[in-house]
Amino acid sequence: MFEVIAFYLFAFLTIAMFSITVFTKNALYALSSLAAGMIFISAFFFLLEADFLGVVQIIVYTGAVMALYAFGMMFFDSINDVTEKISSPKVVFVLTGMIALLVVVMFAAPIIGENAQAFYPVHPEYGNAQDVGLVLFTKYLIPFEVAAVMLLVAMIGGIILAGKKMDISYTEMEEQDIDKEIGKDIK
Amino acid sequence: MILNDYLILSTIIFVIGLIGVLRRKNLIMLFFATEIMLNAVNIALAAISKFHGDLTGQMFAFFIIAIAASEVAIGLGLLILWFKRRNSIDLDTLQSMEG
Numbered sequence: 001m002f003e004v005i006a007f008y009l010f011a012f013l014t015i016a017m018f019s020i021t022v023f024t025k026n027a028l029y030a031l032s033s034l035a036a037g038m039i040f041i042s043a044f045f046f047l048l049e050a051d052f053l054g055v056v057q058i059i060v061y062t063g064a065v066m067a068l069y070a071f072g073m074m075f076f077d078s079i080n081d082v083t084e085k086i087s088s089p090k091v092v093f094v095l096t097g098m099i100a101l102l103v104v105v106m107f108a109a110p111i112i113g114e115n116a117q118a119f120y121p122v123h124p125e126y127g128n129a130q131d132v133g134l135v136l137f138t139k140y141l142i143p144f145e146v147a148a149v150m151l152l153v154a155m156i157g158g159i160i161l162a163g164k165k166m167d168i169s170y171t172e173m174e175e176q177d178i179d180k181e182i183g184k185d186i187k
Numbered sequence: 188m189i190l191n192d193y194l195i196l197s198t199i200i201f202v203i204g205l206i207g208v209l210r211r212k213n214l215i216m217l218f219f220a221t222e223i224m225l226n227a228v229n230i231a232l233a234a235i236s237k238f239h240g241d242l243t244g245q246m247f248a249f250f251i252i253a254i255a256a257s258e259v260a261i262g263l264g265l266l267i268l269w270f271k272r273r274n275s276i277d278l279d280t281l282q283s284m285e286g
Contacts (some may be wrong), residue, residue, distance in 0.1 A: 003188055004188060007188055007192065007196075011203060012197050013279060014196075015199060015200065018200055018203045018223050019203060020206070021207070021219050021220075021223065022203055022206055022210070022211070022216075022220060022223070023205070024209075027213070027215055027216070027258065030215075030216060030219055031219075034219050034222065034223070037223070037226075038222075038226065041226050041230060042283075044193070044196075044230050044233065044234075045229075045230075046188075047192070048233045048234055048236070049237055050233045050236065052245075053230070053233055053245050053248055053249065056249065056252060057229075057252070060252050060256060060261065061222075061255075063254065064254060064256060065259050067224070068259050068260065068263060069215075069218070069263070072215075072263040072266065072267065073215065075267045075271075076266075076270055076276055084216055092209055096218035102243050103198055103202070107194065107195070107196060107198070109194075117244070118215060118239055118240045118241035119243055119281060120241055120242040120243055121240055121241060122236075122239060122240050122241070122242055131242060131247075132245060133247075134241045135243075135246060136200075136246060136249070140246050143250060144210040147232065147250055147253040147254075150196050150253065150254070150257055151257050153263060154255070154256070154257030154258075154260040154261050154278075155257075155260060157261050158260035158261055158263065158264040159264075160264070161261070161264030161265055161267070161268050162263065162264040162267045162268070163214065164268065164271075172212070183210075183259065187231075
């Protein structure tokens, strides 16, 4: 009973938040509603008894990813709306038809997978975090290490890409020099 | 709650993200829409993991979260670089090679 109420409540909230993200013109509204939607999504993970995934969702998505976006948006003048001209409806129609097909396939997929066997069954007596740890550090150890290397590469790449000309300190420069530097960037 | 409820919810959220990718011209909105789509897939994977009693779905969800985090780091770096160069994050400014 509570599961049903929680499911419909959070489904409504998540869909509403993500709709605001997609349809709003203001980038700051989009960012805050996206963060709210991410937290509401973690509720589904708790409902599905994937406690560790829910905690990771809150920490990584709303803690790290959203903070990264918030810092990234300081570089853009996000108060100004980007004027968007929407055109080429033909492409949209074709893609919409393909999406409809995809939806049918996704709804039909559980019928095909009815006799699926569990490779790594859930142990209710262990608890979710322990169970995840057991599988992650035995069967999925190599993908885990590869993911760690990938995150390291992404971190170095992000620093190199975003940190160009960070050695120039604007606080120690004269007004004219700053104007000259900014003018050079915009070209 | 049966598996199909979660899959329908996941599809609705995925389609919202897809509408965002198709409709928006602001590059940062495209990033947001991508995050929405990745989250929709995570819900589906967690639901299948629960209803089939298998932990593989949750494992894939973890790796998707790791991929999303690195995508944001690289993507925002490139976006900041592009904004410094063109002073705009409109998608149409990417179209610099018109034949």
